[in-house]
Amino acid sequence: MAKIEVQLDLIRKYNVPGPRYTSYPTAPHFNEQVTWETLLPHIKTNNTPAQSDTPLSLYFHLPFCRNLCWFCGCTNVITQDSSSSPRYFDYLRKELNMVAPLLNPNRKIIQLHFGGGSPTFSEPEEILKLGGWIHELFSFGDSYETSVEVDPRTATEAKIKAFAEIGTNRASIGIQDLTPEVQKAVHRLQPHELNLRTLEWLHAAGINSINVDLIYGLPLQSVSSFEKTLDEVLKMKPDRFAIFNYAHVPWLKKAQKALTPLSPEVKLDILKMTVEKLTGSGYTYIGMDHFALETDELSLAQRNKTLQRNFQGYSTHSGSDLYAFGMSSISQTDSAYWQNEKDLNEYYALLDAKKPVQRKGYLLSEDDKIRQQTIMRLMCDLELDYQVMSKLLSIDFTHYFAEELASLKEMQPDGLLSCDENGLKITDLGRLFIRNIVMHFDVYLKKDKQRQFSQTV
Numbered sequence: 001m002a003k004i005e006v007q008l009d010l011i012r013k014y015n016v017p018g019p020r021y022t023s024y025p026t027a028p029h030f031n032e033q034v035t036w037e038t039l040l041p042h043i044k045t046n047n048t049p050a051q052s053d054t055p056l057s058l059y060f061h062l063p064f065c066r067n068l069c070w071f072c073g074c075t076n077v078i079t080q081d082s083s084s085s086p087r088y089f090d091y092l093r094k095e096l097n098m099v100a101p102l103l104n105p106n107r108k109i110i111q112l113h114f115g116g117g118s119p120t121f122s123e124p125e126e127i128l129k130l131g132g133w134i135h136e137l138f139s140f141g142d143s144y145e146t147s148v149e150v151d152p153r154t155a156t157e158a159k160i161k162a163f164a165e166i167g168t169n170r171a172s173i174g175i176q177d178l179t180p181e182v183q184k185a186v187h188r189l190q191p192h193e194l195n196l197r198t199l200e201w202l203h204a205a206g207i208n209s210i211n212v213d214l215i216y217g218l219p220l221q222s223v224s225s226f227e228k229t230l231d232e233v234l235k236m237k238p239d240r241f242a243i244f245n246y247a248h249v250p251w252l253k254k255a256q257k258a259l260t261p262l263s264p265e266v267k268l269d270i271l272k273m274t275v276e277k278l279t280g281s282g283y284t285y286i287g288m289d290h291f292a293l294e295t296d297e298l299s300l301a302q303r304n305k306t307l308q309r310n311f312q313g314y315s316t317h318s319g320s321d322l323y324a325f326g327m328s329s330i331s332q333t334d335s336a337y338w339q340n341e342k343d344l345n346e347y348y349a350l351l352d353a354k355k356p357v358q359r360k361g362y363l364l365s366e367d368d369k370i371r372q373q374t375i376m377r378l379m380c381d382l383e384l385d386y387q388v389m390s391k392l393l394s395i396d397f398t399h400y401f402a403e404e405l406a407s408l409k410e411m412q413p414d415g416l417l418s419c420d421e422n423g424l425k426i427t428d429l430g431r432l433f434i435r436n437i438v439m440h441f442d443v444y445l446k447k448d449k450q451r452q453f454s455q456t457v
Contacts, residue, residue: 002279002428003276003279003280004275004276004279004285004428004429004431004432005276005429006271006272006275006276006429006432007429008268008269008272010414010416010429010432010433011268011271011272011432012264012268013414014433014436015264015268016436018435018436018439018445019435019439019442019445020288020435021288021309021375021376021379021435021438022309022310022311022313023310023311023330023332023337023372024368024371024372024375024376024442025362025364025368025372025444026444027330027337027339029362029444030337030338030339030360030361030362031360031361031362032359032360034336034338034360034361034362034363035358035361036338036356036358038361038363039336039338039358039361039363040102042333042335042336042363043102043333043336044102045335046321046333046334046335047102047103047104047107048104049104049106051104051107052104052106052107053107054107054319054320054321055107055108055109055110055111055141055317055319055320055321056103056107056108056109056110056111056138056320056321056322056323057109057110057111057112057113057310057315057317057320057321057322057323058109058111058112058113058134058138058322058323058324058325059112059113059115059311059312059322059323059324059325059329060092060112060113060114060115060130060324060325060326060329061075061115061116061117061324061325061326061327061328061329061340062085062088062114062115062116062117062118062119062121062122062326063075063076063077063088063116063117063326063327063328063344064076064077064078064079064084064085064088064116064117064118064121064122065077065078065079065116065117065118065121065151066078066079066080066118066121066153066154067153067187067188068187068255069176069186069187069188070186070187070188070255070256070258070259071176071186071188071215071218071246071255071256071259072253072255073247073249073252073253074116074117075117075327075328075342076116076117076118077117077344082123085121085122085123085126086123086126088326088344089122089126089129089130091347091348091351092130092133092325092326093133094351095325095326095351095357096133096134096137096325098351098354098356099323099325100137100138103138103323105139106139107139108139108140108141108144109138109139109140109141109144110140110141110143110144110145110317110320111144111145111146111147111315111317111320112134112144112145112146112147112167113146113147113148113312114146114147114148114149114163114168115149115312116149118149118151118154118174119148119149119150119163120148120149120150120151120154120155120156120159121151121154122159123159124156124158124159124161124162125162127159127162127163127166128162128165128166130166131162131163131165131166131167132166134166135166135167140167144167145169145170145316145317146166146167146168146169146170147168147169147170147171147172148163148168148170148171148172149171149172149174150171150172150173150174150198150202151174152173152174152175152190152194152195152197152198153190153194155194155198155201156201157201157204160198160201160202160204160205160207161201161205163205163207164205164206164207168207169206169207169208169209170207170209170210170211171202171207171209171210171211172210172211172212172213172242173195173198173199173202173210173211173212173213173238174213175190175195175212175213175214175229175233176188176190176213176214176215176218177214177215177218177221177225177226177229178192178228178229178232178233179220179221179225179226179228179229181220182218182219182220182221182225185218185219185220185259186218186219186259187258192232195236196236199236209239209240210236210237210238210239210240211238211239211240211241211242212233212236212238212240212241212242213241213242213243213244214229214230214233214241214242214243214244215243215244215245215246216243216244216245216246216267216270216271216274217245217246217248217261217262217267217270218246218259218261218262219259219260219261219262221262221266221270222266222270223266223269223270223273226270226273226274227273227277230274230277230278234281239292239293239296240290240291240292240293240296240298241278241283241290241291241292242289242290242291242313243274243278243289243291244289245267245271245289246261246262246267248261271432275432278291279291279428282294284296284298284299284302285428285431285432286298286299286302286307286314286431287314287379287382287431287434288309288313288314288379288434288435290313290314297316298314298316300316301316301318302380302381302382305380305381306318307380307381308320308376308380309376309379309380310322310332311324311330311332314380318380321333321334324340325340326340327340327341327342327343327344327347327357328340328341328342334364334369335363335364335369336361336362336363336364337361337362337364338358338360338361338362339358339359339360339361340357340358340359341357341358341359342359367443370393370395370400371441371442371443373389373392373393374389374393374401374441375438375441375442377389378426378434378437378438378441379434379438382425382426382430382431382434383423383424383425383426384397384423384424385422385423386398386421386422386423387422387423398421401441404440404441405419405424407440408424408437408440411430411433411436411437415427415429415430416429416430416433416436416437417430417437
């Protein structure tokens with residue numbers, strides 16, 4: 001991929017609030033009227049014998065962290081009590097015993113992800129126990145991906161070895177920023193020695209596919225300081241980067257009230273530098289904060305049109321359904337979404353009462369499914385072939401989306417996309433504005449004017 005030259009005037013023009021589209025419709029549309037009893041017919045339909053060849057993705061939310069990072073937008077539990085983890089694992093087993101029998105036993109797992117919180121809060125014996133349960137209850141495909149989010153502050157060599165032993169072959173290292181002043185300002189002290197030591201442990205355990213998480217827009221960052229962070233992290237030679245735009249949402253996350261985010265001007269300058277540096281260093285800008293080496297599976301999947309996007313971000317495994325376990329986790333099939341209880345004590349209480357832990361959900365209408373497929377294919381493939389989409393969705397695509405396609409032409413003079421009678425393609429520059437582009441297909445945005453979103457860029 002050629003180096004992307006970022007135009008700040010376009011970023012200023014398109015930097016508006018908007019959804020992140022890990023799903024469509026987005027999570028704020030989930031509601032408590034969709035109960036477990038409502039979802040059961042959809043889950044059963046999703047697991048008939050005819051679905052035996054449809055692969056599965058599993059997600060496990062491990063919520064515990066020893067300290068609260070003030071920028072964090074995740075659902076977590078802050079505790080120094082190491083006994084919290086084994087108790088939580090016991091309840092995960094209860095949830096597994098309730099849900100796993102509903103799934104077609106012939107379906108193969110092709111993706112497994114441990115997220116949080118911090119999965120490296122847990123001790124090695126707990127990790128091995130959970131891995132044993134998963135392999136006992138589910139069948140795995142010949143080729144599958146198992147990934148884990150790693151906090152170098154709580155990682156140990158034994159924990160990394162335990163994750164490797166249960167099949168983990170990818171890791172995402174949470175670094176965020178290397179500047180000591182920034183780390184202090186956001187309540188996350190993490191010397192770079194910890195990151196490098198963790199990387200050594202991962203490689204020694206055979207976990208060689210590495211992603212690094214960074215955040216831009218944090219207090220006290222500057223273009224020069226973040227460039228130094230990038231330069232140091234590039235020496236680690238990660239396969240992928242997830243460089244997130246700090247979403248300042250203090251109305252949702254109270255800890256963020258302690259932070260003063262960067263001015264929009266500095267934040268945009270950092271973004272410009274980051275995109276130009278990484279695309280000039282052999283990385284493809286996949287879109288939506290993600291970069292991958294041009295030889296990485298993520299880049300190859302995008303070129304081969306097999307890329308998928310779900311609640312864990314971009315994935316190389318298209319066509320799979322996501323079943324998620326643990327407090328706050330979100331599951332996804334072709335016709336429904338559902339989210340588990342977010343409060344830990346209530347999650348425990350429901351399982352003690354042998355009740356489902358699902359709290360909210362959403363059933364997709366036919367229009368939802370059409371727009372979902374359109375948005376996800378555009379975010380993953382960066383193009384739409386109208387004839388292919390018409391056949392895929394059983395509609396006349398250009399007629400169905402006549403208004404949306406007409407509105408997109410307004411972006412053409414800015415060089416973000418190209419359109420003709422056969423389809424549209426997002427340019428390299430347009431990857432920066434993928435959220436703005438797909439927002440044109442979101443029928444709910446007109447009704448969501450009171451809803452607060454993070455900025456798109």
